[in-house]
Amino acid sequence: MRLTHLADYAVVMMTAAARRAPSARLSATELAEETGVPLPTAQKLMQKLSAYGLLVGQRGFGGGYALARPVGEISLADIVEAVEGPIAMTQCVGHEDGSSDCALDQHCRVKPHMGIVGNAVRGALGSVSLQELAR
Template sequence: MIRLTNLADYAVVLMCEMSHADGRLSAQDLSSATSIPAPTVAKILNALGRGGLLTSHRGLKGGFSLSRPADEISVADIIEAIDGPISLTHCAETGTSDCCFDDICQMRPRWQLINSAVRGALLDVKLSALAGPEDSFDLAARFEQKAKESKKTATA
């Protein structure tokens, strides 16, 4: 089973909430709106800031705001800001792994193909789509259409 960490899940929730804000939101504002504990919210907001997705504003009316429009931020951007590169197996990550079959594994280079497909799908889902009303998008239909287009391209 492939699963996001709780922090990445919470980060998506917080970013959706941020996309609805007209101005800046504090960690406390976001905690109240989402019921995510304030220390966890603060930790996530700092990571999203380091990832370039949020801008931090100091002072009395400080807080956080999106660093770019919601339609320019993907789910992949959010996940990678929290969890690092999207990778389904440890050996597919860049660098070395501690697997004893590393030198003879025939699947290791092929995992990059799978990782790229998963990352590509997450790049296609924009924050603006997630934060919009439920009836404004149909992700299943979008992915089905994309699969058909990929199939046409592969057979051409």
């Protein structure tokens, strides 16, 4: 399993945000400059992270984004899922309705167990807090 560039960038940006004061307002421009993430990508990611509830935005004078929760309450799994969606190890367990486009679906004896694997991976990522990453 490998994180996409967007998920990787989101982790880098959230880690940079976590190093600031808890109530600090963040802008995409500042985080892009600090992290090296291209500005359009930083803007896109901040919107995704906000929509997922990891950042809160405030418009107007003194506006920007802030972390929505304390850094110890945001996990690596939260950040990855905000960008990538639910963590699933295979295509067959990635569909919420249980459907699959796999040719082996009707005969597969592994599929029922892949949810266990996905939950284990999510648990491992969930055990790493943003606070730990920011150290």
